[in-house]
Amino acid sequence: MASRPDGHVSPSVYETARLVSLAPWLTGHAERVRFLLRSQRADGGWGPPGEYALVPTLSATEALLTVAATSPASALLTAVDRGLQALTGWLAAARPIPDTPAIDLIVPALVEAINARLPLIEGLSVRPVGSGVGLPIGMDGRRLTAVRGLIAGGGTVPPKLLHALEIVGDLAGRAQGVAPTPSGIVGASPAATAAWLGGLDGATSHPASRAYLESVVEQNDGLAPCATPITVFERSWVVSTLARAGLTVPAAPELIRSLTADLTADGTPTGPGLPADADTTSVTLYALTALGAPADVECLWRYETDEGFCTWPGEDGFSLTTNAHVLDALTQHVAVRPDASARHRGAIRRLVDALQSRQEPDGSWQDRWHASPYYATMCCTLALADAAEPPSAGTLTRAAQWVVASQQADGSWGRWGGTAEESAYAVQVLVAAGRDVPGADAALLRARPYLERHSAAQDDGPALWHDKDLYRPAMIVRAALVAARHVTARTVQEQQHLSGSRM
Numbered sequence: 001m002a003s004r005p006d007g008h009v010s011p012s013v014y015e016t017a018r019l020v021s022l023a024p025w026l027t028g029h030a031e032r033v034r035f036l037l038r039s040q041r042a043d044g045g046w047g048p049p050g051e052y053a054l055v056p057t058l059s060a061t062e063a064l065l066t067v068a069a070t071s072p073a074s075a076l077l078t079a080v081d082r083g084l085q086a087l088t089g090w091l092a093a094a095r096p097i098p099d100t101p102a103i104d105l106i107v108p109a110l111v112e113a114i115n116a117r118l119p120l121i122e123g124l125s126v127r128p129v130g131s132g133v134g135l136p137i138g139m140d141g142r143r144l145t146a147v148r149g150l151i152a153g154g155g156t157v158p159p160k161l162l163h164a165l166e167i168v169g170d171l172a173g174r175a176q177g178v179a180p181t182p183s184g185i186v187g188a189s190p191a192a193t194a195a196w197l198g199g200l201d202g203a204t205s206h207p208a209s210r211a212y213l214e215s216v217v218e219q220n221d222g223l224a225p226c227a228t229p230i231t232v233f234e235r236s237w238v239v240s241t242l243a244r245a246g247l248t249v250p251a252a253p254e255l256i257r258s259l260t261a262d263l264t265a266d267g268t269p270t271g272p273g274l275p276a277d278a279d280t281t282s283v284t285l286y287a288l289t290a291l292g293a294p295a296d297v298e299c300l301w302r303y304e305t306d307e308g309f310c311t312w313p314g315e316d317g318f319s320l321t322t323n324a325h326v327l328d329a330l331t332q333h334v335a336v337r338p339d340a341s342a343r344h345r346g347a348i349r350r351l352v353d354a355l356q357s358r359q360e361p362d363g364s365w366q367d368r369w370h371a372s373p374y375y376a377t378m379c380c381t382l383a384l385a386d387a388a389e390p391p392s393a394g395t396l397t398r399a400a401q402w403v404v405a406s407q408q409a410d411g412s413w414g415r416w417g418g419t420a421e422e423s424a425y426a427v428q429v430l431v432a433a434g435r436d437v438p439g440a441d442a443a444l445l446r447a448r449p450y451l452e453r454h455s456a457a458q459d460d461g462p463a464l465w466h467d468k469d470l471y472r473p474a475m476i477v478r479a480a481l482v483a484a485r486h487v488t489a490r491t492v493q494e495q496q497h498l499s500g501s502r503m
Helices: 013-022 029-038 050-068 074-092 103-120 142-152 159-172 190-197 200-205 207-219 231-244 253-260 278-290 297-303 320-336 342-357 373-386 395-405 420-433 440-457 474-502
Strands: none
Touching (some): 013 029, 013 190, 050 074, 103 159, 142 159, 190 207, 231 253, 231 474, 253 278, 297 320, 320 373, 342 373, 395 440, 420 440, 420 474
C-alpha cells in the first residue's frame, strides 16, 4: 500500500469508455479503444454477468460510436453492431436493474447519447426500431433532467453527484457549481474530472486536473478505475480486516496520518472530491482504535436515522454493510470506553435489531455495495457476533447454515461461481458463527486447500464491488484472503487439539 498510495483498484470498462468519449486528447487514447474492442464479450456485451452488464455495455457502445463518427473502421462498426444487438436483447428481456451508484442518471444519459449519434453513423447493420435504444422498464430521465437544470442554472451540485458529473454532458464543462480539489480532482473520478475540463482547451488551462488524469492512466496501463485515489478506503479496510482476524498491524506513523488526514467532525470520505460517509468513517474509526490511535466517534451521529444509519445524508435506500460497520465502531468504542454514554449503547441495540430484521429467510444478507451476498453476510455476522448487545438466538446460526449449504464441490463459495474472495468471506462466517452448526467443521476443512491453491492468484478475480461499474479493490481482497487463511488455520488447529485431548 505504501508503494502505491493512491490504492490498487481494477480498471473499469465504464470509466475507460468515458475517457474515450470525453478525453481523446489524453495519453493512451488508442490503447483505450483497443481495450474496448478486445474486451467485448462473445454475446456483444461488456463487463460482468447478468444485469451488471448494462452500464458498461452502454458506455462502451457509446464510446465506440463516438470514435466511429470520425474514423468509421470496420472493426468499430462491427463492435457497435454487436453492442446494439446485446442492448436490444437485454432491454427486451426486462432484466432487473442493479442498485449501483447513479444508475438512474447514467443509463438515461448514455441512452440519449447513443440515440443522438446513431443517425450520424453510416455502415451499421443494427438499427434499433422506433426512436432508438430504449430505457429499461420503470426508468425515466426525470431525475437527469432535474440535475441538468440545476447545473445549467449555476446551482451548487450536491457532493455525491460529483462522482458522476459526466452524466450531464457538455454542461459539465467547468460548471459554476463545481470546484475541483486542490489536486484538480472532481468527485474522485477520472470521467467526472474529464467532463469538467470539457476538452483540450480546458485541460491546457487546468494543469492540475490534466496531471491527475495523466497519472491515472499511467498507473493503470492506459485505462481508468471508477474511483481513485482510494487511500483511506483501502487502508482502513485492510487494517480492520487483518486486526479483526488477530493479526498485528504495525502502527506506522505514516499509516495513522493517512487515516486521520481528512477525518473531521463530519467523518471522512472514500476519496478526494467525495463527501464524507458513514461507511468509510466507521471502518476508519475501527482501524484507528486497532492501531492504538482511537478517534472520536461522535462524528457518526450526523448519519443517524430512524432506521439506523445512512451512508450519507439523503441516501436513497438502506445499506446493511454500512450499518454493520457502524455497529463495529460503536461496539469497539464501548469496549474500550466503559464510560460510553447511553446513546452509544442505545444505538448498538437499534443496529442489532436493524440487521436482524433484514436477514433473508435463507440466513444470508444482501447489500447495495457488493454484488455477492457472502460479503454482506460476513459483515453482518461479524458485527453481530461482536456486538455489545447480543443478537437473538438463531440469527448467527442461520447465517452459518446458509454458508454450509451453499458450499461448492471444490470447497469454494460464490454467486456466479466459486471465487477466492467470496470463499474468504464464507469461512469467516463459519469461524465466527458456525462452531456448533452441523457440517461447519467439514466445510472449513474443504475450504482450506481451496484457499491455499488460489492464494498465488489472489489479485486475479472478478470485480464484485459496487461503483458506477463493478470493481475489485485488490489490497482489500488480499487482506480478506490473508485473514481467512489465518482464522481457518487457527480453527483447524483448535479442532485437532480438542480431538487429540479426547483420545
